[in-house]
Amino acid sequence: IAGITQAPTSQILAAGRRMTLRCTQDMRHNAMYWYRQDLGLGLRLIHYSNTAGTTGKGEVPDGYSVSRANTDDFPLTLASAVPSQTSVYFCASSPTGTSNTGELFFGEGSRLTVL
Amino acid sequence: AQSVAQPEDQVNVAEGNPLTVKCTYSVSGNPYLFWYVQYPNRGLQFLLKYITGDNLVKGSYGFEAEFNKSQTSFHLKKPSALVSDSALYFCAVRDGSNYQLIWGAGTKLIIKP
Numbered sequence: 001i002a003g004i005t006q007a008p009t010s011q012i013l014a015a016g017r018r019m020t021l022r023c024t025q026d027m028r029h030n031a032m033y034w035y036r037q038d039l040g041l042g043l044r045l046i047h048y049s050n051t052a053g054t055t056g057k058g059e060v061p062d063g064y065s066v067s068r069a070n071t072d073d074f075p076l077t078l079a080s081a082v083p084s085q086t087s088v089y090f091c092a093s094s095p096t097g098t099s100n101t102g103e104l105f106f107g108e109g110s111r112l113t114v115l
Numbered sequence: 116a117q118s119v120a121q122p123e124d125q126v127n128v129a130e131g132n133p134l135t136v137k138c139t140y141s142v143s144g145n146p147y148l149f150w151y152v153q154y155p156n157r158g159l160q161f162l163l164k165y166i167t168g169d170n171l172v173k174g175s176y177g178f179e180a181e182f183n184k185s186q187t188s189f190h191l192k193k194p195s196a197l198v199s200d201s202a203l204y205f206c207a208v209r210d211g212s213n214y215q216l217i218w219g220a221g222t223k224l225i226i227k228p
Contacts, residue, residue, distance in 0.1 A: 004158075033215075042203070042205060042219055042221050044218075048167050084181040092158075104151075105159070105161075106159045
């Protein structure tokens with residue numbers, strides 16, 4: 001049982017570089033999400049997609065972009081990384097989006113350090 | 116503004132004792148409330164939810180939570196703690212306008228043998 005696969009699991013990146021975090025799910029869920037987790041702040045939503053072909057901005061979207069070309073994949077791109085983007089990033093999915101019942105399935109996370 | 120508060124950064128409980136992890140919320144309309152658990156270096160896992168009905172909700176691993184509308188609380192409980200319950204616990208509420216989850220900062224639960 002795979003669920004959600006994130007890659008890479010860990011990455012150190014120089015400031016100013018471009019980085020794409022990959023996320024793939026095999027559950028055929030409609031909705032997908034990217035969160036960042038920072039100590040003392042809980043999870044903050046970066047971007048989401050309620051269905052393939054659509055995306056939306058979350059609480060902290062600046063500096064990040066996403067695309068949802070198909071149901072399974074939801075990559076997160078940092079166009080020009082900055083140290084404040086050092087965080088643990090979690091991809092999640094749920095069967096539905098706009099009628100979200102709140103049961104999200106999470107990947108194992110990608111730890112990103114920007115120097 | 117809608118929000119979730121977890122007033123305790125850390126809760127320490129002896130194994131076998133009952134545990135409570137606190138959560139209060141502020142939301143317009145009827146709340147959809149959730150608890151998730153995160154084990155070290157892992158993603159979050161869904162534990163339980165309250166949408167409507169009985170105020171006492173039962174979930175995974177023997178956990179339960181009590182919805183209290185007058186106190187706007189949704190505390191997580193377990194009658195007898197296990198060392199393996201040690202983890203980070205997150206409370207969340209669904210935003211009624213965009214259906215996204217609003218998360219508390221998390222409470223670290225430490226169960227000592």
